Amino acid sequence: MSSQYPELKGFYHLRETIGSGGFAKVKLAYHALTGEKVAIKIMDKRALGDDLPRVKTEIAAMKELCQQHICKLFQVLETETRFYMVLEYCPEGELFDYIVSKDRLDEAEARIFFRQIVSAVAFIHYKGYAHRDLKPENLLLDEEQNLKLIDFGLCAKPKGGMENHLFTCCGSPAYAAPELISGKQYLGAEADLWSMGVLLYALLCGYLPFDDEKIPSLYRKIQSGKYDVPDWLSPESSILIAQMLQVDPKRRISIQQLINHPWLRKGFNIPCEFESKYKSTLDEDCITELAVHYGKTRTEMEEDVSKWTYDYLTASYFLLLEKKMKGRPVRLLQRPTATD
Ligand SMILES: CN(C)C[C@H]1CC[C@H](N2C(=O)NCc3cnc4ccc(-c5cc(Cl)c(O)c(Cl)c5)cc4c32)CC1
Numbered sequence: 001m002s003s004q005y006p007e008l009k010g011f012y013h014l015r016e017t018i019g020s021g022g023f024a025k026v027k028l029a030y031h032a033l034t035g036e037k038v039a040i041k042i043m044d045k046r047a048l049g050d051d052l053p054r055v056k057t058e059i060a061a062m063k064e065l066c067q068q069h070i071c072k073l074f075q076v077l078e079t080e081t082r083f084y085m086v087l088e089y090c091p092e093g094e095l096f097d098y099i100v101s102k103d104r105l106d107e108a109e110a111r112i113f114f115r116q117i118v119s120a121v122a123f124i125h126y127k128g129y130a131h132r133d134l135k136p137e138n139l140l141l142d143e144e145q146n147l148k149l150i151d152f153g154l155c156a157k158p159k160g161g162m163e164n165h166l167f168t169c170c171g172s173p174a175y176a177a178p179e180l181i182s183g184k185q186y187l188g189a190e191a192d193l194w195s196m197g198v199l200l201y202a203l204l205c206g207y208l209p210f211d212d213e214k215i216p217s218l219y220r221k222i223q224s225g226k227y228d229v230p231d232w233l234s235p236e237s238s239i240l241i242a243q244m245l246q247v248d249p250k251r252r253i254s255i256q257q258l259i260n261h262p263w264l265r266k267g268f269n270i271p272c273e274f275e276s277k278y279k280s281t282l283d284e285d286c287i288t289e290l291a292v293h294y295g296k297t298r299t300e301m302e303e304d305v306s307k308w309t310y311d312y313l314t315a316s317y318f319l320l321l322e323k324k325m326k327g328r329p330v331r332l333l334q335r336p337t338a339t340d
Pocket residue numbers: 018019020021022024026039041071087088089090091093094137138140149150151152153
């Protein structure tokens with residue numbers, strides 16, 4: 001297998017293909033130094049064609065977006081013919097499949113997931129990004145049933161900040177905001193809030209608020225802003241959904257209001273936290289373990305890791321940190337032998 005991907009040999013032990021994301025193949029792999037599982041997104045440059053800029057967009061965004069509810073990028077490799085993105089492995093798959101398996105979620109479970117979605121989106125907006133393709137297929141579950149946002153290929157970082165308008169019509173039609181599909185200029189943050197309203201509706205109802213086989217009639221339904229309110233929805237849930245599915249983006253609830261919304265605080269009594277749990281200071285145990293392995297001083301190792309080159313060292317640091325955060329020993333698997 002690795003003969004097909006010589007660049008990974010010795011660094012990652014490749015296993016089966018676990019999925020595909022449009023123009024990419026995603027393979028399960030083990031990071032050799034830590035033994036931790038990763039998902040490697042492999043893209044062929046020729047097959048990408050004019051989708052190539054999306055890859056650069058996604059890589060640049062994911063390097064900036066380190067947060068507990070955003071799928072972590074560990075390493076980027078580029079060859080003549082391929083891009084590789086080494087990513088955080090999410091064994092429980094798509095939120096979409098989870099909702100389908102349960103038909104629909106009760107309010108308490110939907111609230112736990114929706115707080116995590118709000119946390120991820122508030123963080124990317126705070127960093128000046130709009131995702132623009134929010135949907136249950138792009139929210140994965142890790143082994144602790146925590147949500148991780150993926151696929152930043154359509155995200156935007158408007159020049160001059162989030163107050164500046166965007167124009168590209170993109171994302172999945174059923175989740176797209178009225179202003180986005182009517183070809184008008186729009187604010188990325190406001191379009192994301194609409195998509196989150198569609199997402200919350202899907203969590204609580206198990207089907208979409210606006211749906212139609214034909215795109216033109218789907219667009220008419222979205223622009224009408226009229227959707228069915230099933231009788232199992234509580235008044236509080238219906239109010240929140242109505243505040244998000246406002247056709248006029250200026251009347252739509254903002255992410256700042258959403259974080260403190262009573263529906264989200266119910267049972268928690270604290271607003272949604274969105275700041276990253278990843279510390280900006282380097283973890284001493286991880287630095288020490290890496291320094292010993294590579295035969296460097298701690299200071300040298302701190303300097304090397306602080307460059308954040310998203311090479312194998314960056315991946316090894318982050319995966320050692322993952323091990324520590326999961327309470328596993330902060331140990332690299334291959335200890336240096338005397339001859340090293
Ligand atoms: C919109 N859907 C079709 C897209 C599919 C793509 C494959 C996914 N997937 C599996 O199929 N099996 C398990 C599995 C486990 N860990 C993963 C970690 C990261 C990614 C990932 C991350 C980014 Cl940032 C990204 O851009 C892409 Cl494409 C994938 C996918 C994983 C995954 C599920 C969603």
